[in-house]
Each structure stands twice: as structure tokens, then as C-alpha cells.
Amino acid sequence: MTTFLTFTILGLVLGAVYAIAASGLVLTYTTSGIFNFAHGAQAMLGTFLYWQFTYGWGWPAWLSLIVVVGVAGPAMGALLHTLIMKGLRETADVTKIVVTVAILLGMVYLSQWIWHPEDARIMEMFFGAGAKIEFGGVVVRVHELICLVVAVAVAIGLRLLFTRTRVGVVMRGAVDDPDLLRLGGHDPDRIAMLSWAMGSTLAVLAGILVTPIGGGALEANQLTLLVIDAFAAAMFGRLRSIPRTFAGAMVLGMAATYVMAFFPTEWTWTGNLRVSLPMIILFVVLIVLPQDRLRVAAVRTRERYRPPTPRSAAVWGVALVAAVFLLALLMDDGSITTFALGMTFAIIALSLTLLTGYAGEINLAPLSFGAVGTIIAFHFGVTGSGLASRLTLWGVLLAVLVTAVVGGLVALPALRLRGLYLALATMAFGVFLSNMVLRDTVEHTVFGVTFSIFPNGTLIVPPLRVGPLDLRDPRTFLMTATVLFALIAVGLAALRAGGYGRRLAAMKDSPAATAMLGQNLVKLKFGVFMLSAAIAGLGGVLMASAGGSVAGDNFSIMASLALVMLTVVGGIGYISGALFGGLMAGVGFTIMVATFNDLAVVHPSMETIYKTIGQLLVVATALIGMGVGENPSGNVHKIVEGYRTLRGAKGLLAGAAAVEAVLYVLALTGVVGNWWFAILTVCLAMALPVAGRMRAEAPVRATPLELAGLDEPYTDELRERLDRELGLPVRERTAGKEASVHAAA
Template sequence: MTTFLTFTILGLVLGSVYAIAASGLVLTYNTSGIFNFAHGAQAMLGTFLYWQLSVGWGLPVWLSLLLVVGVFGPLMGLLLHKLIMGALRDTAEVAKIVVTVAVMLGMVYLSQWIWDPVEPRTLTMFFGSDASIEIAGVVVRIHEILCLVVALAIALGLRMLFHRTRVGVVMRGTVDSPDLLRLNGHDPARVAAISWALGSALAVLAGILITPVSGGSLEANALTLLVIDAFAAAMFGRLRNIPPAFAGAMVLGLLGAYVTAYFPSDWTWTGNFRVSLPMILLFIVIVVLPQDRLRGAATRTRERYRVPSVRAAATWGLVLLGIVFLYSLLLADSGITTLGLGMAFAIIALSLTLLTGYAGEMNLAPMSFAAIATVIVFHFGITGSGLDASLNLPGIVLAVVATAVVGGLVALPALRLRGLYLALATLAFGALLSNMVLRDTVEHTLAGFTFTLFPDGTLIIPKPRFGPVDLGDPLTFLLVATALFALIATGLAVLRNSGYGRRLAAMKDSPAATAMLGQNLVKLKLSVFMLSAAIAGLGGILMSSAMGSVEGESFGLMASLALVMLVVVGGIGYISGALFGGVMSGIGFTLLVGTFNDLAISQPQAATFFELLGNVVMVGTALVGMGVGKTPSGSVQGIMDGYRSLRGARPVLIGGAVLVAVLYALALAGLYGSWTFTLLALVVVMALPAVGQKLMPHAVAPVEGHGHSDEIRDDEPFTATLRDRLDLALGLPARVPGVRAAAAQKGEEVNAPA
């Protein structure tokens, strides 16, 4: 009985802290419609600051708590809403998710920059660990009682706020109808900002309360993921209601405590299951809860993606292969291997282009499918041993097919999910795989066969070998990986221009309309999930082979979220966006940071400066993701639009190509290294549209999306110009010379008047 009471109290304490964090999530979602994936990172950052004030600088606990929870937390929420979240209205769900993911990553990188992860830091309980009382023979600390009291007070207070006060009704109305609120004299932006301030304060409070209870040293990733466990509690109330979220938090805390107390100690997977329990509950709750009805109309967002033609995709694939080969001539073997790793990441990123860019389905754990294929190919696809080991083709095919099947199995319970719910379901799957599979380093016996899923926490993956083609050679590996990327990209272009691709696009725009026209949404979703998982699996095998050895962290949630963020930054609806996101995720920022660290070691007199640059690069990675709200279609589109405007300024294009060729020749001659050439070539490529605008303004065509726009708003006055724009869009005779001229300038055919 004492054991039961002890772990019941522990579960209630943990549940109370989850309830505080979940309350902050419900508050911000209710007023802004944005699910804050950075909630755990805000708690982490506030907890580190509290440690710095109370322990590092010796300020009184009450003053540190007041400054962090009462000042820093609300200010952090206000700034997030003012600078970032306010720009996300009318963006797709993936953009909203990615921006908060970028904030989370940025806060983690910032904390690791300010507080050295190597140095241990701990927090003690309020009033000390010895301050306690005894209840039915169980010792309960004052800190634990305080957690319960604070959680209950917050739950009751928010419930009263939302349903018994005018301010609470206004808060809930900011999501449902901001225009109607404005007509009634309210400012939705101000109300949402206040909610973000309160939600941030609650997150910080939860982090400070839970750290002494969970024990151990402060660690940025661990504390961030610990508060993320509150996602499951928030989903009990469908992100809308405080009481169900509070009850869900208590269930979550109690189940975790009872697993620790009563699962047999000889079950080697008990610890992993305990860590995975919040994500398991999150997945179950999301699947079981009733979903919103299918959308009857297309959702109007600011994202605009051009559909690539098959010829263009194939041509650019050959161009990419040629560029990669020429660039490899400037690199040493280590550089060629690194670039091959980047191309493997780009193949994984193509799975997101298909699933999210074309079909509108969410997946926040692409690296999990890469991990599944890697584990399978490790057990069934290796021929030989030692230095003679290699991956064989049947093993690779088996791993890719098995990953596609797993993708289908994961999609089955999530077929009725969309948008945020689907994103959270895939996040839960990724966390479950990381905790239950990638941490499984013990032997198992099944039907007389002994095996270990992830032996020693590390898998050694050799290079593939297909007859005379040995990918052990770095250049061969790089060219094969690039060719595979080009082939898959061309295949996606074929798919997107086919009837199947048009059905995927229709499902993305309006599932209800697609179903009404007789399309089977279940088959569409299942097939696209399986194709996407297969592509991610193939990329994962190549990634693991390029690295040589992989650990569980290589496929962790942070790696998946960083990849998704960078692909969206590049443009998730474009193949070029996958190339950008994959290469930058796989090697870009890591290579830059490694270069600065090497410079710091080789030049100790400037070590502080180079270390500063390395940290700036890591934080800058997240800052790039935070700008998605301003460029929701991706940064690559902006670059390509700039070059499309130069179609009439051929001398500028030819001059730029000649200049890059000269720079390459000088690098090939050994005048400077590959890094210098890369930087100079990037400067030329980025500056060329601006140079063309300056030198030949009369020949530069207007960029689509700037100035005159082809999008016609339903609230736009019906004028003669608008009438002719409609005629042009419908292929009817144009009546205004200006419209005819604009159409001709854009290369569109205008019908002659009847």
C-alpha cells in the first residue's frame, strides 16, 4: 500500500506539471490557432535563466522566480507573437508548424551557446528537499504539494477566464472570427499577444517546477522534450478545453509512475516504454478523438507552387549531375564523401516534397523511416565481413519495400487525420521509434532466433556494391547518389503531371470535393504515404552508408524537425527545395560550424571570434526557418523568380556564366581552394538578378508576385481592368491593350477579338 501511495503521489505531481504546460498550449492555440512546438524550448530557456539568477549569480529564489516567470516569460511570449507568429495568418499548416519548430531549435542552440552543455547544472526543490510532511506513511515534499496547488489554481483560473469573463470570450473569438471582433471594437492581435505572454509564463513555470522533480542535470534537449510530453495532455481537451487537458495530464503522470513501480524489473524494455508512454498516449488520443469534418472548399493560403514539367525536371537533373561532377574535381576525398552525404539527405527530403508538397499530408519524422530501412538493411543486406563487407541489392530492395509497408501501417490509423493532428501523430511515431527501437541494445529470442535491434547503440553500414560497381569509391558514391536524386525527382515530376498527381493536388486543396467526385481518399493517402516512406528509406540507407556508422541520435526527432524546417525554407512544393533542404540539413550548417571550430583550434589567438561565428551559424539556422511566414513558398522560388526576370537580359546571364567559369578555372588551377570558389560563385549567383536590374532595367521583365498579381480577390471591386483580367485567365478575347501587352510580355497567348 505504501508503494502504491508513493507512486500515486509522484504521478500526481508529474501530472500537475504537465497540466501547467498543457494549459499554456491550450491558451495560445485558443487565441492564435498556432500550435506552439516551441513550448518545451521556452520552458527550457526560462529554466536555464532561473538557474543562472538563483544559483549562478546567487539572487534570492523569490526574486529569481519573479524575474523569470513574471518578466522574462511574458516578454518572451510577447516578442514571439509580435515578431514571428503574427505573420503566419493565411499560411498553410506546415508553415505554421515549421516556424514554431524553428523557434524551438533556435532556443536550444541559443541555450547551448550561452550555457556550456558540458558543465553540470542542477536545481533544488523549493524550501529544500528536506522540507516535507507525512501523509498515510508517505513522505511528501513541500515542493510537490506546491506543484499540485499551483496546477489546480491555474486550471480553475483559465476555466473561469475562458467561460466566465468577457476577455476570455474575446480570446476564443480571435481564432473563430477576427474580422467580427474588429467590428465590435476589439483588437485580435493584442488579445493574441496577451495570450502568448501568459502561455509563455506558464511554460517557464512548468520547466522550473518539473526540473527538481525529474532530477538530473539541466540539459537543453532533454528538458525541451520533457515538456513536449505535455502535448498528449493538451490533446485530451482537443487543444480547446482546460478540464480535459488537466485530467489527461493526471492520467499521463499516473501511468508513468505506475509503469515504473509495477512493471517487472527483468523486462529490459520497461525504461524505454516509460519514456515512450506520453507519445503512445498522444498517438492513441489523436486517433480516437473525433476529427473535424472534411473541408468543403479549398483553403486559401499565400503559398504558390509551379508544377514542374517532365522535360524541365529531366534537364535540370542532368545539369545537376554535371555540376556535381565538375565541383567534385575541386574536392579531396573527404569533401566528396561529405557531399555524397548531403545528396543522401536530399533524397530523404524528396519524400517530403511528395507527401507534403504535392499531397498536403504531414510527416514530422522522415528520419524515422530512414532509420527503419537502415536497421533492416543492417540485419539482412550485408554481404561479407570486415573490410570486405558491402550492401547487396536484394537487401536494399527488401529494406525499401519493408519501409514502404511500415509507412502504410503507420498511415492506416492516421488516415482520418489531417493538418496538425497528422503532424502530431507522425511526431509521436518518431518519438516512439527513437525510444523503443533505436535504444534497444539488448538481445531478444524469438522462435529460437536471437537478435538485437540496435546492437551496442551503433550500426556499421558498409557501402553498396553491385557487381563491378563499387560505391566504396567516394566519387562513384557521389555520382550514383546524385543520379538517384535526379531519377527520383524526374519520377516525381512525371507523377505530379499524371492523373494520380492531379488527384493528390485536388486532395490537398479540398478533400471533400475530391471525395464528392468519386476519388478514394483512403487509397490516395495510403499510397502516397507508402511511396514517401520508400523514398525516405532509400535515402536513409545511402545516408547511413555515407556516414559508415550511425547511432540512434542520427535519426532523432531533432534531426527530423531540422530537415522538415529546411525543406520548407527552400520550398516544400519544389524539387529544388528538397535539394536545398537536404544538402543544408545534411552537411551545410554542420560543415560551416566544423570549419569555424577547426579555425579556432588552428588559430588560438582568434579562437573566441571563430567560436562566436560557429554559434551564430547554428542560431542562424533557426532564424532562417522563422522567416517562413514572410516567404511561405520558399526561398528558392524567390531566387528562381529573379532569374526568370532576366530572360530578356541575355548578356547579363552570359556574363554571369562566363564569370563563374573563370572562377572555376582558377580554382581548378589551384589559385585558391574549393571554399573560396564556393563563396565567390554564390555571391555571383545571388547578385546577378540585382546586377541585371541595374545594368539593363528595360530588358528585365517584372517578377510574378511583385507589382501586378494574377490572383483575384473576391472582395476586389469589379472594374473594367478586372473584367479583362478575368477574360485573359479564361482565354477570352482581351479588350484592354495593357492587358494584352502584359500577357504577351509573360509569354501567354491572347485570343484575337471575335
């Protein structure tokens, strides 16, 4: 009985912290309509600030609490709303999600830069671990009591705020009908900013309270994911009800501690299950609870995508293969391997173009499906041993097939979900796979067969060999990955242009109208999920093969979120957006950091400056994602629009091509280095749209009067100009307009 009471109290304490964090989520969503995926990162950043003030600089704990919870937390939330969130009106769900994901990643990168992950940082409980109170033989720490009291106070306070105060009613109206709220003399933006400040404060408070309970050293990713577990509690209340959110948090906390207390110790997967339990509950809650009705009409957003025709996609695919071939001639084997890794990420990103860009279904865990394909290929697709081992074609095909089936199994219970709920369901699947499957390194015996899903935490995946095609050569691997990307891209373009693609586009625009016209939404969603998962599975196998080995961290939810964010930044509805997102997620961070680290080694006197620039670039990548709200169609759309000014400028394009050819020859012969070639190429690409705009805006010389009607056709403007030049009276058309204007006046 004592054990039961002890773990019940521990569960209530953990649930109390979940309740505080989830209440902040409910608060911000209720008043702004935006689900804050960065909630855990805000808690993490506030906790690191508290550690810095208290343990790094020796401030009193009470003063650190006042500064962090009372000042830094509210300021963080208010700034986020003012600078970013209020600009997300009339954007699609995926844009709102990706902006908060970008904030999450930016905060994680910032914290890892300021507080290096290799340095251990420990936080103690309030009043110390020795401050205890005994109730009926059960020992409770003072810190744990504080968590319970604070959670109850937050729940009661928010309940009273929303039901008994004018401010709470106004907060709910800020998202329900902001225009009506303005007519009542209130400012919706100011109300939303207040709610974001309060939500951020609760997140920071939850992070400070939960860290000493969990024990261990402060780590950015773990603390962020720990608070993300509160998402399940928030969904208990359907992001509306504080009491149901509080009850769900308590169930969540006690379930986690009961698993740890009462599951048999010989079950090797008990620890993984306890960590995965919040995401399992989140997935179940999303499936069981009633969903919103289908949208009756399309919601017009600011995203505008122009999918390419199959012909143009084929042309650009050939151009991509040729460009990669020429670039490979300039690279050494190490750079080629890195480039090939980026191309495999781009293939995974193509699954997002199909699923999200074309069909409007959101998947926040594409690398998790890549992990499924990799596990199948490792166990069933490798032949030989040692250096003679090879990945077989049948193993790759089996991996793709099994991943498609897993995608269908994940989609099957989630067929009723859309938008935010679907995003949360796929995120729950990704975190569950990382915690439950990719951490399973022990041996199991089933029907006399002994196996390990992820032996030693690393999977060795050798290159593919099919007849004369051997991908052990880095250049061959790179070109094969590029050709596969181009072929899949052309296939997606053909699919989008066909009847199936038009049905997907209709489902994205208005599911209700699509269903009313006789389309089977279940079949559409099920099919597109399976096809998308198959593409991600193929990319995952190639990614593992490109590096030779992969660990569970290569498929983490953070890596998936980065890939999704960068693909949306490039343009989720464009194939080229997948190329941008894949290359940036796969090799962009690595190249940026490695380059400036190398410069720091070569120039020791400027080591600090070079390393700082490298870290700033990584954080700046996340900042780009925060700006998606201003350019929701993606950077590719913006770049393409800039190049449209070059239509008809054959001389300018020919000159640019000649300059680029000269630069390439100079780089190939070693006259200029590869970095100078890359820098000058980027400068040339950026200068072309500017030159095109200058050309378009240049004043056009007026046609001589004696050539009027010869060099340009007669128009009303030309006739009026002739009248003015010849001193003739205004023609009747113009006079009639002026008379009507005077009459109206």
C-alpha cells in the same frame, strides 16, 4: 498499499506539471489558432535562465522566480507573437507548424551555445529535498505539494477566465472571428499577444517545476522533449477544454509512474516504454477522438508552387549531375564524403516534397522512416565481415519495401487525420521510435533466435556493391547518390504531371471536393504515404552507408524537425527545395561550425570571435525558418522569380558563364582556393538577378516619330503622343473619357 500510494502521488505530481504546460498550449491555440511546437523550448530556455540567476549568479530563489516567471516568460511570449505569429494569417498548416518548429530549434541551438552541454547543471527542489510532509505513511516533498497546488490553481483560474470574464470571451473570439471582434472595439492582435504571454509564462513555470523532480543534469534536448510530452494532455482536451486537459495530464502522469512501479523488473524494455508512453497515448488519443470534418472548399493561402515539367526536371537533373561531377574534382576524399552525406539527406527530403508539397500531408519524422530502412538493411542486407563486408542490392530493396509497409501501417490509423493532427501523430511516431526502438540495445530471444535491434547503440552499415559498382570509393558514392536523387526527382515530376499527381493536388486543395468527385481518399493517402516512406527508407540506408555507421541520435526527432524546417524554407513544393533542405540539414551545420573552429585553431588570438560567428550562423539558420511566414512559398520560389528578369539577356548570361568557367579553372589549377571559388560563385549568383532588375528597369528610349508604326506597332498611347507632338486637338476617344469623367463628377 504504501507503494501504490507513493507512486500515485508521484504520478499526480508529474501530471500536475503536464497540466500546467498543457494549459499554456490550450491558451495560445484557443486565442490564435496556432499550435506552439516551441512550447517545450520556451520552458527549457526559461529553466536555464532560472538556473543562471539562482545557481550561476547566486540570486535568491524567490527573486529569480519573479524575474523569470513574471518578466522573462511573458516577454518571450509577447515578442514571439508580435514579431512572428501575427504574420502567419492566411498561410498553410505546414507553414505555421514549421515556423514554431524553427523557433524550437533556434532556442535549443541558442541554449547549447550559451550553456555548453558538457557542463553539468543541477537544480534542487524548492526548500530542498529534505523538506517533507508525511501523510499516512507516505512521504511527500514540499516541492511536490507546490506543483499540485499550482496546477489546481492554474486549472481553476483558466476555467474561470474563459467562462466568467469578458477577457476570456474576447480571447476565444480572437481566433473564431477577428473581424467581428474588431467591430466590437477590440484588438485581436493585442488579445492574442496577451494569451501568448500567459502561455509562455505557464511553459516556463512548468519547466522550473519539473526539472528537480526528474533529477539529473539540465540538458536542452531532454528538457524540451519532457515538456513536449504535455502535448498528449492538451489533445485530451481537444485544445479547447481546460478541465479535460487537466484530467488527461493526471492520467498521463500516473500511467508513467505505474509502469515504473509495477512492470516486472526482468522486462528490459520497461524503462523505454515509460519514456515512450506519453507519445503512445498521444497517438492513441489522436486516432480515437473525433476529427474535424473535411473542408468543403479550398482555403486560399499565400503559398504558390510551380511544379516543373518532366522535361525540365530531366534537364536540371543532368545539370545537377554535371555540376556535382565538376565540384568533386575540386574536393578531397573527406569533403566528398561529407557532400555525399548531404545528398542522402536530400533524397530523404524528396519524400517530404511528395507527401507534403504535392499531397498536403504532413510528416514531422522523415528520418524515423530512414531509421527503419537502416535497421532492416543492417540485419538482412549485409554480407561478409570486417573490411570485406558489403551491403547487397537485395538488402537495400528489402529495406525500401519494409519501410513502405511501415509507412502504410503508420498511415492506416492516421488516414482520418489532417494538418496539425497528422503532424502530431507523425511526431509521436518519431519520438516513440527513438525512445522505444533505437534505444533497444539488449539481446532478445524469440523462437530460439537471439537478436538485438540496435546492438551497442551503433549500426555498422558498409557500402553497397553491385557487380562492378563499388560505393566504397567516395567519388563513386557521391555520383551514385546524385544520380539517384536526379532519377527520383524526375520520377516525382512525372508523377505530379500525371493523373495521379493531379488527384494528389486536388486532395491537398479540397479533400471534400475530391471525395465528391468520386476519388478514394483512403487509397490516395495510403499510397502516397507508402511511396514517401520508401523514398525516406532508401535515403536512410544510403545515409548510414555514407558515414559507415550510425547511432540512434542520427535519427532523433530534433534532426527530423531540422530537415523538415529547412526543406520548407527551400520550398516544400519544389524538388530544388528538397535539395536545399537536405544539403543544409545533412552538412550545412557541420561545415559552418567546423570551418570557424578550424579558423579558431589557426588564429588563436581570434578564437572567441570565430567560434562565436560559427554558433551565430547555426542560430541564424533557425531564424531563416522563422521568416517562412513572410515567404511561405520558400526561398527557391523567390530566387527563381529573381532570375526571371534575365529572360532574353543572352549577353549577360554568357558573360556570367564565362566568368564562372574562369573561376573554376583557377580553382582546379590551385590558383585560388576552394573557399574563394565558393565565395565568388555565390557573389556572382547573387549579382545576376540584381543586374537583371537593373536591365529591366532601365529607361527605354522613345521611338523616333518618323519610325512610329515601323519599329513598334500603333497603340493608343503612341497616337496620343503623336497628337501632342504635332499640336493636334485631343482625339475623340480621350475626349469622350474626359467628358464621362466630368459628367460623373
